[in-house]
Amino acid sequence: MTTPGPGQGAAPAETQEARRGAFSSRKVFILAAIGSAVGLGNIWRFPYVAYENGGGAFVIPYLVALLTAGLPFLFLDYALGHKHRGSAPLSLARESRKAEPLGWWQVGICFVIAVYYAVIIAYSLRYTFFSIDKAWGDDPEGYFFGDFLQANDPGVTLDVVPGVLVPLLLVWALVLVIMWLGVQKGIGATSVVFIPLLVLAFGALVVRSLFLPGAADGLDALFSPDWGALTDASVWAAAYGQIFFSLSIGFGIMITYASYVGRRTDMTGSGLVVGFANSGFELLAGIGVFAALGFMAQAGGVAVDEVVSNGIGLAFIAFPTIISEAAGGSLIGVLFFASLFIAGITSLISILEVVISAVRDRFDLGRTTAVLAVGIPATVVSVLLFSTTSGLTVLDIVDFFINRFGILLAAVVMMVVLAWGVRSLPSLAAHLNRHGSLKLGRVWMALVGVVAPLALGYVLLSEFLDTVETPYGGHPTWMLNVFGWGTAALVLVVGVVIAFTRRAPVTPAPVDDSEKEAGR
Template identity: 75%
Template sequence: MSTSTHSPGHHDPHAHEAKRRGAFSSRRVFILAAIGSAVGLGNIWRFPYVAYENGGGAFIVPYLVALLCAGMPFLLLDYAMGHKHRGSAPLSFARQARGSEPLGWWQVGICFMIAIYYAAIIAYALRYTLFSVDQAWGSKPDAFFFEEFLQVSDPGVTADVVAGVLVPLIIVWAAVLLIMALGVQKGIGATAVVFIPLLVIAFGALVVRSLFLPGAGEGLDALFTPDWSALLDANVWAAALGQIFFSLSVGFGIMITYASYVGRKTDMTGSGFVVGFANSGFELLAGIGVFAALGFMAQASGKAVEDVVANGIGLAFVAFPAIISEAPGGAFIGVLFFGSLVIAGLTSLVSVIEVVISAVRDKFELSRQVAVAVVGVPAALLSLVLFSTTSGLHVLDIVDNFINRFGILLVAVVAMVILAWLLRALPGLAEHLNHHGSIRLGLPWYVLVGFVAPVGLALVLVKDFIDTVADGYGTYPSWMQFTFGWGAAGLVIVFAVVATLVPWHRSVSLAPGGESPPGARVRDREEESR
C-alpha cells in the first residue's frame, strides 16, 4: 500500500473520487447504513422460525460459529474490496483483476432481481400498518390476506391488477427513488440515521409489549429450550450458515458498494464487528418478540406453540394479524410490528438498489439523478407489472427462492474461490484493512475465507440443488419454475457477461485502488455533505 503524502494544493485523486461518487459523512453513518442493510425482513420473520426448527436454544452454538467463521470473514472481504478499490461491485472487481469484472455484474443482476420483488413485500407491510388500526382482516386473517387483499389466482400469470397492492407499491418506489436521488449522505446516510434508531425503538416497544401478554413464557420456552442432539445434525449447521449469510447482506455487492463510500482512514474491521453483532443482536430480539407473541396466540387458541409457529409471509400476514386481533391493545402492536417491517425493508431495499445505481454510474460516468432514472424507472415498472397482479405472490415466491439459493449463494462461493485461489488477493486485501483496522487479519482469516466459508456454502448449495432438481419447488407448474426460477438465476449470469463486454467510460480508471491517471477527466457529479 502506498504511504505517500500529498503536499498542500497537490491533486489528491482520492478526494476527487470521493466527491465524484459521494461519501458517508462519518464512520457512524456508514455503520448505521450497513446495519440498515443487514437488518431486514429476514431478521424478523425468518430467524425465529429457523432457530426454533433447528434445536431452539442449542441453535445459538452453530449460529455463533457460522457468524464468526463464515459471516464475519466474508463481510470483511466485501469491505476490503470496496474500501481498497473505491468502486461499485463491478468496478472493484475490475480493479482487482480485469477478468473478474463479471462477478461484480453478476451481483448487480441479483440485486436488481431482489429489488423488484422486495418492494412488493414492503408494500404489503405498508398496507397492513393501516389495516392494523381497525383490524380490517376480521376473524379470518388467512382468507383475508390471500383472497381479499391479494386476490391470489391459481398458479400461472395474470394481468389482473390488484389496486390494494398497486397503490402502496407506487408509494414505496416513489420513496426509494427520492432517497436514491438525494445521494449517498443526504439520502442513504440520512435515512439510516433516522430510521435505524426508530426501528430499534419501535421493535423494542413491540418486544416489551409482547413479553407482558399471557402465554409469553410458554412461547419463549418453546424457542429457547435447547435440543442438544440437534448439534449432531449437519442440516442444523447448514441452516445456521444460510441464516447468517442471508441476514448479513454479504456476497451480492451491497457491502462492497457501501465500503467504497467510507473515508480512507476508517477502521473497517472494527466497523465490521459492530455491524455483525448488531445484526445478530436484532435477530435475537426479533426471536424474543415473535415467540412471546406466538406463545400468547397458542394460549388464546388452546393450541400448543408448535401448532401456531409460522415462517415468512405466513408469520407476518396471517399469524401476526391473528395475534393482533386477540391481544389487548392489538392495534398498537400491529402498527409497531408492520411499521417495523416497513422500516427494516426500506433500509434494505435502498442498499440493494444502490448496488445497481452505483455500478451504472461508474460504468457510464452518469450523474446520480440520471442513474437513478435509468435504473429506478425500469425497476419500478417491472415491479408494478409483475407483483401488483393476482399472480404476483406466486412469481415473488419462486423468484425469491431461486435468486437467493442459486444466485446469492453461487456467486458468493465462486467469488471467494476466485479471489482466494486464482487471484491470490487475500494478503493484499488484509494488508489494506490492517493499515487502519483495530482487529488485524492474518492466516486465520485466509483459511476461513479461502476454505471454511466456501466449502460450507458449497455444501448448502449442492444440497439445495439436488433437492430442487429432484422435487421441484412447491407445487408450481414446471414452466413457472423454469421461467421465474431457473430462468431468473440464469438470466443474471448472461447479463453479467454482456455488461462486462460494454466498455468503461474513458475517464474511469481501472488501476488498483482507483487512482485516476494523470490527465484523466474527472467530473464532479453531485454536491455531497462531506
Template identity: 70%
Template structure:
C-alpha cells in the same frame, strides 16, 4: 499529488461518500437488518435445535459471516468503486462477478418492494383489524385476490397504490445521494426501528403465554447439533441476513474515508445484526406463545416463517391480544422501516454500477435504474399472480443467486487471483484487531465449505420435489432460467467499455497499504480521515 491521483480523487468526490464512520455503520446495519431478521431467523432457530442453534449460529457468524463481510469491505474500500469497478480493479477478467451481483440486486429490488408495500398497507389494516375473523382468507383473497397459479395481467388496486408509494419514496432517497439520502435515512430510521421493535418486544412479553413461546424457542435440542442440515441452516441464515456476497457491502465500503477502521466497523455491524435477530426471536415467539395458548394448541402448531408469519399469524395475534392495534402498528411499521433501509442498499448497488460505468450524474442514474425497476415491479407484483411469481423468484434468487455468486466470488478472489494477502494488508493499515492467516483460511476454506453445504441441501430438496408444488413451467421461467441468465448477462455487460479516464489497473492511487494515503475530499472536515 499526481495528475492521476487528482483525477481519481475528483471521481470519488463525484461519486459521493458517507460523512462519517458512524453514518456508514448505521447504513450497513440498515442494509443487514431486513425482513429476514424478523420473519426468518426465529423460525429457523426453532426448527434447528432451539437454544442449541445458538452454537452453530455463532460458529457461522465468526467463521464465515464476519470474515466474508470483511472481504467485501476490503474489496470496496481498497478499490474505491461499485461492485463491477472494484472487481475490474482487482483483475480485469473478474468484472463480470460484479455485474452478476448487480443483476441479482436488481431482481431482488423489484420484488422486495412489493413485500414492503404489503407491510405498509397492513400497518393501516392493524388499526381496525380489517382482515376480520379469517386473516389467511383475507390475505390471499380480498387483499391479493390470488386465484389459480398462473401469470395474469389483472391489476390489484390495493397493492398497486402502496407499491407506487414505496417506489416514490425510494427514488427520492436515492436521488438525494449517498449522504443526504442513504446516510440521512439511516440516521433516522435505524434508531426508530430499534425503539419500535423494542416496544413491540416489551408488549409481546406482557401477553399471556409469552413464557411458553420463549420456552419453545430457547429449549435446546442438543441432538440437533449432530445433523449437517442444522449447521447448513446456520450458515445460510448468516449469509442471508448480513447482506454479503452480492455487492451491497462492496458498494457501501467504497463510500467510506480511506483512513477508517473497516475491521472494527465489520464487527459492530455483524454483532448488531445478530443482536437484532435475537431480539426478533424473543418478540415473535412471545407473541406466538400467546397465540398458541389462546387457541389451546402447542407453539409448534402456530409457528411459521416468512409471509405466513407476517401476514397470517400476526394478524391473528393482533385480533386476539390486548392492545392489538398497537402491536400491529409496531410490527408492520418495523417491517416497513427495515424493508426500506434494505431496499435502498440493494438498489444503490445498481445505481452505483451504472454511474461508474457510464459516468452519469446521480439523478440521471437514479431515474435510469429506478424507473424501469419500479415499472417491472408494478407490472409483475401488483397483479393477481404476483404472490406466486414473487415466491418463486425469491426462493431461486436467494438459494441459487446470492449463494452461488458468493461462493464463486470467494473462490476466485482467494484461489485464482490470490488477492487475500493484499486485501488483508489493506484492512490492517487502520483496522483493529488485525486480520492475518486465520482470516485467510476462513475466507478461502471454511466459508466456501459452509456455503457449499447450504447449496447441497437446497439443491437436494428442490430436485426431490418441486418447490411448494408449483407447476414446472413457473419454476423454469421464474426460477431456473433466471439463475442461469443472471451470470451470463453479468459477463456480457463486463464487455462494455468503461468511461474514458477510468483507472482500472489495480487499486486507485492512495489505496495501496504501502503508499501514502490521501484524505477523501468528500469526507474531509465531516468526520472522515483523522
C-alpha cells in the same frame, strides 16, 4: 460521441471519487450497514430457523457460522470496496479484470431482489394501517389471499390489484427520492433516522409481547435446547445459510457501502459492530415473535408448534390473528408492521444503490440520471410482475431461486476466484490491517479461502439436490423454469455479457498519503 467509461480519461480519479459521494462519518456508515443487514429476514426468518434447528442449542452453530463465515466474508466485501473506491463491478475489476463479471452478476441479483422486495414493503405499509381497525376481521388468511391480494389459481396474469399497486408506487417514490438525495443526504440520513426508530418500535413490540398470556410458553419453545441437533449436518448448514443471508454479504452491498467510507476508517472494527448488532436484532426478533406466538397458541388451546410459521405466513396471517385476539392488538400491529416497513426500506435502498453505483461508474452518469435509468425500469417491472393477482406466486418463486442459486452461488464463486484464482487475500488483508483494530492474517485467509466456501458450498449443493428432487412449493414446472431457474441463469449470463462489452481501461483507485509512503 460515446460517454467516457471508467478509466477513459474523462476526469481525474479524485474528481470522479468526489462525485460519487461519501458517508459523513464512520457512525453513519455503521448505521447504514446495519440498516442494510437488518431486514425482513431478521424478523420473520431467524426465529423459525432457530426453532426448527435445535432451539437454544442453535446458538452454538449460529455463532460458529458468524465467526467463521459471516464476519470473514463481510471483511472481504469491505476490503474490496474500501481499497478500490468503486461499485462492485469496478472494485472487482480494479482487483483483477478477470473478476469483473462477478460484480455485474451481483448487480443483476440486486436488481431482481429490488423489484420484488419493494412489494413486501408495500404489503407492510398497507397492513400498518389495516392494524388500526383490524380490517381483516375474523379471517386473516382469507382476507390476505382473497380481499387484499385477490390471488388466483397458479398462472400468470396482468390483472393489477389496486390495493397493492398504490402502496407499491408510494414505496418506489419514497425510495427513489432517497436515492436521488445521494449517499449522505439520502442513504446516510435515512439510516440515522430509521435505525433508531426501528429499535424503538421493535423494542416496544417485544416488551408488549412479553406481557401477553402464554408468552413464556412461546419463549420456552424457542429456547429449549435440543443438544442432539448439534450432530445433524443440516442444522449447521442452516446456521451458515442464515448468517450469510442476514448480513447482506455476497451481492455487492457492502462493497458499495465500503467505497463511501473515509480512507483511514477502522473497517474491521466497524464490521464487528455491524455483525454483532445484526445478530443482536435477530435475537430480539426471536423473543418478540415467539412471545406473541405463545399467546396465539394459548388463545387457540393448541401447542406452540401448531402455530409456528415464517415468512409471509407469519407476517400477514399469524400476526393479524394475534392482533385480533390480544388486548391492545392494534398497537402491536402498528409496531410490528411499521418495523417491517422501516427494516424493508433501509434494506431496499442498499440493494438499489448497488445497481445505481455500478451504472454511474460504468457510464460516468450523474446521480439523477442514474437513479432514473435504474428506478424507472425497476418500478415498471415491479408493477407488472408483482402488483397483479399472480404476484405473490411469482414473488415466492423468484425469491427462493435468486437467494439460493444467485446470492449463494455468486458468493462461493467469488471466494474461490479471489482466494485461488487471482490470489487477492494477502493484499486485501494488508489493506484492512493498515487502519483496522482487528488484524487479519492467515486464519482469516483460511476461513475465506477454505472454510466458508466449503460450508456454503455444502448448503448450496443440499439446496440444489432438494430442489431437483422435489420441485419447490408445488408450483407449476413451467413457472419454476421461467421465474426460478430462468431468472437465476439470466442474471449470470447478463452479468458476463455486460462485463465483456465496451471494456475500457480501468483506472486504479486514488491512493492516500499513507499508501504512498508505504510504496503502494
